[in-house]
Amino acid sequence: MSISATAFRWLDILEAEFDKTFVDLDLLLGEIDEDQIEITGDGRAKLGILSSCFAQLVHKTQTISQANAKLEAQLLDAQAEIINIKADRQALEQQSNDTLALLHTSQLECQILKTNSEIEGADVIR
Numbered sequence: 001m002s003i004s005a006t007a008f009r010w011l012d013i014l015e016a017e018f019d020k021t022f023v024d025l026d027l028l029l030g031e032i033d034e035d036q037i038e039i040t041g042d043g044r045a046k047l048g049i050l051s052s053c054f055a056q057l058v059h060k061t062q063t064i065s066q067a068n069a070k071l072e073a074q075l076l077d078a079q080a081e082i083i084n085i086k087a088d089r090q091a092l093e094q095q096s097n098d099t100l101a102l103l104h105t106s107q108l109e110c111q112i113l114k115t116n117s118e119i120e121g122a123d124v125i126r
Helices: 003-030 034-125
Strands: none
8 A cells, every 4th residue: 555545544534533523522512511601612612723723734634645646656657667768778788789799790700701811812822
């Protein structure tokens, strides 16, 4: 599993836990006596602020995770391209070595033929 997929999974789990805890806390605030309604109102206001902050944090985290996922995909593409380039380079190096060996063989054959013709030419001169 990629790092980005893991980050999205963690984020989903944390968001679900936050939502469950938020609802539980809101229900708990609803159970407070009527004579302490001020505490309930303040508590719910603070829960609203907390929820807003958490939503912003989740949004920013998702944005970063999406950017990371794109970068991860680009990295995988670059790695695949590097592998292909290395394979092409090795094939070209092998072809170059084969061509160089063929050149050396041809030069050696030319040298042998030249030497043989010089020897035959010397026999004719004598």
